[in-house]
Amino acid sequence: QVQLVESGGGLVKPGGSLSLSCEGSGLTLSQYAIGWFRQAPGKERERVSCIARFDDSTYSAESVKGRFTVSRDNTKNAVYLRMNNLKPEDTAIYYCAARAGGCFGSYGMDFWGKGTPVTVSS
DSSP states (O other), rough: OOOOEEEEEEEEETTTTTEEEEESSSSOGGEEEEEEEEEETTTTTTTEEEEEEOOOOOOEEETTTTTEEEEGGGGTEEEEEEEESSGGOOOOEEEEEEESSOOOSSSSSSSHHHHHHHHOOO
16 A cells, blocks of 8 residues: 655754655655645644655745755655754644645645654754
8 A cells, every 4th residue: 555654753952953754655756746744733734845756856935945955765765854953933743745746736645644743942
């Protein structure tokens, strides 16, 4: 069956860094655009980053631009999100999701992971 599994979340101090991983099973991630989303209590879900299929173009939301970097390692069937200079407002559950399309257009994703929590606090 298709499965996306996030890992790497945890507690980090403001200004610190974390790397999240999204590993795929039952699907080849290189064939999908992969988006990273986050949702904090009481707030709407937000797409923070996306990496396209085929050409690996990357995109970031203004809220994380210059701080977060999304990348792929197709040999490991994985996508990563490097988060630098973390802020308390980055606290959320982070999800990866895949779709057999581009990073833009329809917002619908084909597959979702269960999420990994990130807490930024001193």
